[in-house]
Amino acid sequence: MDFFSKAARKSPWLYRINAGSCNGCDVELATTACIPRYDVERLGCQYCGSPKHADIVLITGPLTARVKDKVLRVYNEIPDPKVTVAVGICPISGGVFRESYAIEGPIDRYLPVDVNVPGCPPRPQAIIEGIAKAIEIWAKRA
Amino acid sequence: MLLKNALFLVAGCILAQAHINSLDELGGLGRKMPVTFAVFLFAGMSLAGIPPLNGFGSKLMIYEAAFEGGHYMLGLSALMSSLFTLAAILKFAHTAFMGQLSERASKMTEAPMVMLAPMLLLVGASIAVGLFPGLLLVPIAHLQTGLGLEPVQASWLGGLPGVSSYNPLVMTVALVATGLIGWLYYRLSGSRHVTSYIHTGGGVMIPNARMHLPASALYETPERLIRLALRDKPQVQDPQTESHAHDH
Amino acid sequence: MTTDTLRTLLTVLVFPGGLFAMALGLALKGVERRAIARLQRRVGPPLIQPFYDLIKLMRKRTLIPDTANAFVFLAVPVAGLASMAVAASMIPIPGFYEPSTGLGNLIVLFYLISIPAVSLMLAGSASGSPYGAIGFSREMAIVLAYEGPILLSLVAVALHAGAVTGQPILLSLTEIVRYQQEHGAFLFDPWMWPALLTYLCFIPANLGIAPFDIPEAESEVLEGPLVEYSGPPLGLMKLMSVTKSVVVLGLGIALFFPNGPAGLAGLFIFLAKCLVLVLAVSVLKAAVGRMRIDQAVLFYLKWPELLGFAGLALVIARF
Numbered sequence: 001m002d003f004f005s006k007a008a009r010k011s012p013w014l015y016r017i018n019a020g021s022c023n024g025c026d027v028e029l030a031t032t033a034c035i036p037r038y039d040v041e042r043l044g045c046q047y048c049g050s051p052k053h054a055d056i057v058l059i060t061g062p063l064t065a066r067v068k069d070k071v072l073r074v075y076n077e078i079p080d081p082k083v084t085v086a087v088g089i090c091p092i093s094g095g096v097f098r099e100s101y102a103i104e105g106p107i108d109r110y111l112p113v114d115v116n117v118p119g120c121p122p123r124p125q126a127i128i129e130g131i132a133k134a135i136e137i138w139a140k141r142a
Numbered sequence: 143m144l145l146k147n148a149l150f151l152v153a154g155c156i157l158a159q160a161h162i163n164s165l166d167e168l169g170g171l172g173r174k175m176p177v178t179f180a181v182f183l184f185a186g187m188s189l190a191g192i193p194p195l196n197g198f199g200s201k202l203m204i205y206e207a208a209f210e211g212g213h214y215m216l217g218l219s220a221l222m223s224s225l226f227t228l229a230a231i232l233k234f235a236h237t238a239f240m241g242q243l244s245e246r247a248s249k250m251t252e253a254p255m256v257m258l259a260p261m262l263l264l265v266g267a268s269i270a271v272g273l274f275p276g277l278l279l280v281p282i283a284h285l286q287t288g289l290g291l292e293p294v295q296a297s298w299l300g301g302l303p304g305v306s307s308y309n310p311l312v313m314t315v316a317l318v319a320t321g322l323i324g325w326l327y328y329r330l331s332g333s334r335h336v337t338s339y340i341h342t343g344g345g346v347m348i349p350n351a352r353m354h355l356p357a358s359a360l361y362e363t364p365e366r367l368i369r370l371a372l373r374d375k376p377q378v379q380d381p382q383t384e385s386h387a388h389d390h
Numbered sequence: 391m392t393t394d395t396l397r398t399l400l401t402v403l404v405f406p407g408g409l410f411a412m413a414l415g416l417a418l419k420g421v422e423r424r425a426i427a428r429l430q431r432r433v434g435p436p437l438i439q440p441f442y443d444l445i446k447l448m449r450k451r452t453l454i455p456d457t458a459n460a461f462v463f464l465a466v467p468v469a470g471l472a473s474m475a476v477a478a479s480m481i482p483i484p485g486f487y488e489p490s491t492g493l494g495n496l497i498v499l500f501y502l503i504s505i506p507a508v509s510l511m512l513a514g515s516a517s518g519s520p521y522g523a524i525g526f527s528r529e530m531a532i533v534l535a536y537e538g539p540i541l542l543s544l545v546a547v548a549l550h551a552g553a554v555t556g557q558p559i560l561l562s563l564t565e566i567v568r569y570q571q572e573h574g575a576f577l578f579d580p581w582m583w584p585a586l587l588t589y590l591c592f593i594p595a596n597l598g599i600a601p602f603d604i605p606e607a608e609s610e611v612l613e614g615p616l617v618e619y620s621g622p623p624l625g626l627m628k629l630m631s632v633t634k635s636v637v638v639l640g641l642g643i644a645l646f647f648p649n650g651p652a653g654l655a656g657l658f659i660f661l662a663k664c665l666v667l668v669l670a671v672s673v674l675k676a677a678v679g680r681m682r683i684d685q686a687v688l689f690y691l692k693w694p695e696l697l698g699f700a701g702l703a704l705v706i707a708r709f
Contacts (some may be wrong), residue, residue: 007445010436034605039432044439048340049608052453052620070344077341079451142449166539192508193501205497209559213547218541224536230509231531236515242457308494311406312395316402320475323408324468324626331448331622338453340519341617355523363531363684378611389468
């Protein structure tokens with residue numbers, strides 16, 4: 001593992017994509033993962049405003065038909081190397097929306113998913129563990 | 143003088159191809175007319191007094207003279223006015239040369255060599271005088287001694303006269319040297335350049351005109367505050383009718 | 391001539407401009423992030439987090455939008471960083487370092503400090519993104535609002551220093567610092583407090599710190615001018631803004647409270663003052679939210695402007 005990977009391991013920047021989620025997982029990501037008890041910034045993470053700054057992308061939601069093209073477009077804007085984390089049960093199987101006519105998921109039909117964090121919504125500890133796993137993968141790719 | 147003329151020539155280059163009467167009809171010209179754009183940016187930045195370009199030196203001498211003479215308010219207003227120059231230059235640069243290609247601009251091409259050559263000549267002269275103010279000051283000092291006046295302090299490689307001891311040559315060398323740090327960072331990273339598209343939050347098929355912020359939309363806040371101060375009613379324009387007006 | 395030029399180049403490239411200023415800026419940024427985390431009772435990132443970020447960004451691809459002016463897009467971060475490195479070398483560290491004279495005086499420094507804002511605006515404009523263009527427009531609005539107060543503050547200090555040394559105006563920063571070393575800092579002179587307060591008001595707007603970080607707001611305009619940047623150019627942009635924080639804080643120290651012992655101790659005192667200022671800035675950043683652009687512009691046109699005029703009037707009235 002070279003110098004760059006060591007630095008990269010310490011500095012994964014996060015970007016959230018909502019692929020038609022009910023917002024439950026987004027609330028978990030945006031608020032509980034940041035609050036004092038479950039601080040993700042201690043891993044060197046930081047949420048970015050623009051997808052072009054991101055290293056690890058967190059996708060929530062079952063990928064609805066309406067939002068599919070837009071999610072793929074935003075996903076393509078994230079520069080390589082990147083790691084994808086699917087947060088919540090929806091991107092994995094569709095969750096409670098499974099087999100709906102409006103759902104295009106599971107999401108790994110369209111995107112390479114590296115880490116799955118199931119739950120509805122997942123516990124903050126689970127999300128942070130998922131991010132920690134993603135950091136391991138990201139350090140290898142960087 | 144050199145810079146203003148260069149800017150007039152740039153405007154001429156644009157007008158020769160597109161007989162427009164509103165800046166809003168342009169956009170993205172920088173990719174169509176790179177040399178014209180480069181001349182504009184150089185002359186504009188210089189006019190706005192960005193060191194180490196030529197315009198800054200003369201501004202500096204004016205400010206110092208104003209402050210030394212005790213005209214603080216004049217000096218302060220001069221300092222502020224260069225900021226408004228900057229605002230105007232950047233507004234023009236944005237609307238005409240940057241951003242999305244407008245329909246009008248997509249048909250334009252780089253100006254012919256006959257039009258480019260005078261601009262480049264002016265820019266070259268400006269760079270020469272900017273880097274070596276002695277080129278003009280030494281002959282002036284000669285003339286002054288010839289006329290029996292006290293000559294300005296000048297040498298071929300020296301800085302500007304006055305209390306500042308600002309030497310544009312030293313400043314340029316320093317800026318280029320530190321620019322090398324940034325260049326080295328680029329080189330060391332060896333990062334691959336990838337052409338991408340701009341972030342629209344996933345939106346697709348948005349017409350170019352919708353993506354370009356027109357001149358009238360820039361600096362909205364200062365404009366509104368000025369209107370407020372002048373007790374002028376803001377002009378409310380229906381965006382629908384405005385876009386129709388553009389179609390014709 | 392040649393040894394003088396070589397010395398200037400060294401000060402610009404290594405110490406206290408260039409590499410030293412960049413490293414100091416990154417370290418101060420780390421302190422700031424850590425301090426904010428502690429204020430929110432979080433653990434926070436390691437102190438050298440900004441260095442990691444900078445190295446990491448070298449490993450990312452450089453995305454250039456098809457609507458961008460590629461040359462301007464890639465060149466403005468370099469230009470902004472260069473100007474800040476040179477500006478950092480123009481700030482005297484009392485008792486330890488005096489800038490070389492060829493680079494100029496306070497007015498030159500003032501113009502150099504405004505270059506990063508210009509490069510941010512050009513960056514937002516050159517990226518071709520509407521978010522970038524809005525960021526550019528807002529940056530210009532806030533620059534127009536804060537440049538007035540800062541100018542008034544600088545001129546008040548220069549006039550005061552000139553009056554006490556028997557000149558119309560004293561524009562050399564080295565001389566201003568030397569006078570304060572001998573006769574006491576302006577910080578303890580009540581006549582200078584309006585000018586000092588004006589300078590303090592200018593710091594958050596120039597450094598893009600809440601509540602005035604409107605042009606680069608992540609949630610409203612997706613980091614404005616930076617929205618299209620990625621990889622190394624983004625790294626240079628971040629480096630530029632942290633170096634600017636060193637320049638702006640250092641200038642504040644040189645103008646109002648440069649006193650310190652000679653030798654290496656002077657350098658440490660200078661660093662300690664920077665640290666105190668950064669901690670104060672982090673408290674502000676952690677404590678307040680973000681203003682709207684018109685509120686921020688109106689704020690600057692009212693209070694700091696008024697304070698600035700008061701400071702200038704006090705100095706003129708006194709002598």
